[in-house]
Amino acid sequence: MIRRIDTLSGDLFADAAPLVLDRVALFEHLNHWTSQHWLRQLDTAFARFLADLDPQASPAVLLAATLLAHMEGRGHSCLMLDELAHDPATLLAWPVAGLNAWQSIAPAMPGHAAGWQAELGRSTVVTTDPATSNAPLVLAGTRLYLRRYHGYEQSVANAVRQRTAHAQGEHDALVRQWLDRLFEHDPANQPDWQKMACAIGTRGQLAVVTGGPGTGKTYTVARLLALLLATADHPDTLRVALAAPTGKAAARLKQSIDGALQDLQQKVGADLALTAFAERVGAARTLHSLLGARPDTRKFRHHAGNPLEVDVLIVDEASMIHLEMMAALLDALPAHARLILLGDKDQLASVEAGAVLGDLCRDAEAGRYTGATVDFVSRTTGQTLPAQYLGQGNALAQQTVMLRVSRRFGGPIGQLALAVNRGDAPAALAVLMDHHAAVQWRNRANPQAVVELALSGRAGAPGGYASYLEVVKQRPPDVPEHESWVRAVLGAFERFRVLCAVREGDWGVAGLNKAIETELARHDWLPRNRGEWYTGRPVMITRNDPGMKVYNGDIGIALPDPATDALRVYFLDGQDIRSVLASRLADVETAFAMTVHKSQGSEFEHTVLALPVDAGQILTRELVYTGITRARQYFTLVSASQQGFEDALGRQTRRASGLYEGLAGA
Numbered sequence: 001m002i003r004r005i006d007t008l009s010g011d012l013f014a015d016a017a018p019l020v021l022d023r024v025a026l027f028e029h030l031n032h033w034t035s036q037h038w039l040r041q042l043d044t045a046f047a048r049f050l051a052d053l054d055p056q057a058s059p060a061v062l063l064a065a066t067l068l069a070h071m072e073g074r075g076h077s078c079l080m081l082d083e084l085a086h087d088p089a090t091l092l093a094w095p096v097a098g099l100n101a102w103q104s105i106a107p108a109m110p111g112h113a114a115g116w117q118a119e120l121g122r123s124t125v126v127t128t129d130p131a132t133s134n135a136p137l138v139l140a141g142t143r144l145y146l147r148r149y150h151g152y153e154q155s156v157a158n159a160v161r162q163r164t165a166h167a168q169g170e171h172d173a174l175v176r177q178w179l180d181r182l183f184e185h186d187p188a189n190q191p192d193w194q195k196m197a198c199a200i201g202t203r204g205q206l207a208v209v210t211g212g213p214g215t216g217k218t219y220t221v222a223r224l225l226a227l228l229l230a231t232a233d234h235p236d237t238l239r240v241a242l243a244a245p246t247g248k249a250a251a252r253l254k255q256s257i258d259g260a261l262q263d264l265q266q267k268v269g270a271d272l273a274l275t276a277f278a279e280r281v282g283a284a285r286t287l288h289s290l291l292g293a294r295p296d297t298r299k300f301r302h303h304a305g306n307p308l309e310v311d312v313l314i315v316d317e318a319s320m321i322h323l324e325m326m327a328a329l330l331d332a333l334p335a336h337a338r339l340i341l342l343g344d345k346d347q348l349a350s351v352e353a354g355a356v357l358g359d360l361c362r363d364a365e366a367g368r369y370t371g372a373t374v375d376f377v378s379r380t381t382g383q384t385l386p387a388q389y390l391g392q393g394n395a396l397a398q399q400t401v402m403l404r405v406s407r408r409f410g411g412p413i414g415q416l417a418l419a420v421n422r423g424d425a426p427a428a429l430a431v432l433m434d435h436h437a438a439v440q441w442r443n444r445a446n447p448q449a450v451v452e453l454a455l456s457g458r459a460g461a462p463g464g465y466a467s468y469l470e471v472v473k474q475r476p477p478d479v480p481e482h483e484s485w486v487r488a489v490l491g492a493f494e495r496f497r498v499l500c501a502v503r504e505g506d507w508g509v510a511g512l513n514k515a516i517e518t519e520l521a522r523h524d525w526l527p528r529n530r531g532e533w534y535t536g537r538p539v540m541i542t543r544n545d546p547g548m549k550v551y552n553g554d555i556g557i558a559l560p561d562p563a564t565d566a567l568r569v570y571f572l573d574g575q576d577i578r579s580v581l582a583s584r585l586a587d588v589e590t591a592f593a594m595t596v597h598k599s600q601g602s603e604f605e606h607t608v609l610a611l612p613v614d615a616g617q618i619l620t621r622e623l624v625y626t627g628i629t630r631a632r633q634y635f636t637l638v639s640a641s642q643q644g645f646e647d648a649l650g651r652q653t654r655r656a657s658g659l660y661e662g663l664a665g666a
C-alpha cells in the first residue's frame, strides 16, 4: 500500500516491513536522488568522502551526513534528528516524487531520534566532544552539525552570553537627564521603545534593536550615540565605527546617522559637539572591509589576536549577517566594546547558513523583561513597562528592544507589509485590490508584464530603466564633470528595481534580465549589437574578491573611463565612488532583475516583485515581506496566480539551529 507522502510521519512506518539497505544500495538511491536534483552532487560526494574515512559507517550515518550537507546548502546550521525521524516531509520539503523515494528507504532507517543518535554515536566520523576529537561531524543532543558550523554556533553563543551577562548601567542618573533632552515626551507613544532602546544600549556590551521599516532604528541609534558621547568618561577619545553587510546599506546608515546627528546638534546646542563627532566617526564600511577580508582565505585580518580598535560598533541590516560572519565579527571585537545590532528580524535570513538575527530576537516580540530590567528602564527613562512584556527572558532578551511604531510606512505599502508579515492573506489581498497608486497588482500575469514595467514604469508610478538610461546618455564631454555624472547615473539606477523570487526560468533573474535587455535595446535604450559589456550595463558581483575590493552583492554600472573610454564598473562605496576595469571582473551578472535575497539592505522608489506560479519552498512569507519592504513609494506585484501568493504567505522560513538554546543561561 502506498500512502500519500504529505501525511508522512514516524508512525507511518510502524507496520512497514523491515528493509535492509547496504551501503551500495544506499549510494544507488543517493545517485538517483541527485540525478533528480533533490540532492546536490556535493551532498552525495560528502557522504562518499565520509564512507572512505570510516569504512564501518552505517548507511544511516552516511544518509544523515548527506542530508546534513543538503540542509547546510539550504541555509540550515544543523540537521534536526527528531524532525528527520518524525516529520521528514516538512524537513526535506522535496516534491512528492522525492518524498515517495524517501519513503521507499525510510523503513531501513531509525524511526526515532534516539535511533539516529545511536547509529551516529557508533561512527568514528562523529563526535560529541569536538574539543577532544577532530571528527568532521558533531552530534549535540538531537542536532547533527558539520564541525565548522558547530564551532561558529558555539562561539557566537559564548560571545553573546559574555557580552550580555551582568549588564548594568553605570551613569543611570546622567542617562535619564540626557534621554529626557533627546526625546520629546509624547503621552500617546508610551512606552517609548526608542527611548528604552537607547537606555538599554548604555549597559552591557551588546544590544539588539529590531523593528520593521521606518520604525526609527537609525533615528534611535543616532540618539544612542549622542547619549554615549554625553556619558562617556573620555568623550574625546570615544572610537565609534559604523558597518553593514553591503556597501549600499553602509552608505545609507552613514547618511541617516549624519542627518540625525545634525538635527540633534541644533537641539542640544553647544553642550555636545555632535557635528564634529559625526566627522570623527568616519565612513560606514562593509563588514568585509571592517574585518579586513583577504584574498584566498576565509580568515580576516582582525580577530581575537588582532582586535578592532573600537569602543562602539554599530552594525545595520543585521538580518543579512550569516553565522560564520557573526562569529568572525564577535571574535574581532574587543571585550570592552559595545556592539549595537540593528535590523528587521522578520526579513529573509542570509543566503548562507544561519538565521542569526532571527535567533537572537526570538523573544523580542514578547519582551520577557525581568524585574531588574523594569527597574533599570524606570530609572533611566521614567517609563513603566506594561505587564504583558514582563517575564523571565534570558540575558540577551534584556538587551533586546523591538521598535513597534512605523513612522513612514503607514500607507498602503506599510499595510501590505504588515498583513504579509502576519500571514493574513485576506488583508493583504484587500490592499492589493484597492487600486491605490502606491500599490498595484498585476495578477494572472506573465513575465512580459514585468518587462513592460521595467521599460517605463506604470501609470502613477515613475520608474523603469529608461529613466536612468536617459542619464547615461547625457555623458558630459569634460573630465571634471565625469564624477558627478557617474553619481547621477548610480543614483538614478537606484530608483527602480525588479526583484525575483527565483533564479531560473522565465520568471527568474536569468530569464528576466535577458528579456529586459532585449526590450530596452528594442527601444534603443541599449545598443542592439552589444557584447557582454556595454555602456550602462548594471552588474552585480557574485563572488567576493578582496583583492579587487568587490564583494558578493555589490552593484555597479559599466561606464566609459573619461580618459581612455575603456569600460569601468563604478560602485558607490559609502560616500565614495570606486571603479574597476570591466574586463577584470570575472564573477558578475546583469542586475536589471535581482533576487529578493540580494536586494536586502537596499530600497528603491519603485519596486516590482515578480512571483511565479509555484516556486515551492523558496516562496515564503519572509521573501514576500522583504520584497515589499524594499519599496519606498511604489510597489507593484506581478504574479502568475493568486494562489501562489497566498501559498507563499502560509509558508514561513524555518532554519534549523541551536543558537537560541545555546543562549540559555545567558
Ligand SMILES: Nc1ncnc2c1ncn2[C@@H]1O[C@H](COP(=O)(O)OP(=O)(O)OP(=O)(O)O)[C@@H](O)[C@H]1O
Pocket (backbone or CB within 6 Å): 194, 211, 212, 213, 214, 215, 216, 217, 218, 219, 220, 256, 407, 408
Ligand atoms: N520618534 C520619532 N519622531 C519623529 N520622527 C521619527 C521618529 N523616529 C523616526 N522618525 C523618522 O522616521 C523616519 C524613519 O526612521 P529611520 O530611518 O530611523 O527608520 P529605520 O527603522 O532605520 O528605517 P529602515 O528600515 O529604512 O532602515 C525618519 O525620517 C526619521 O527621522
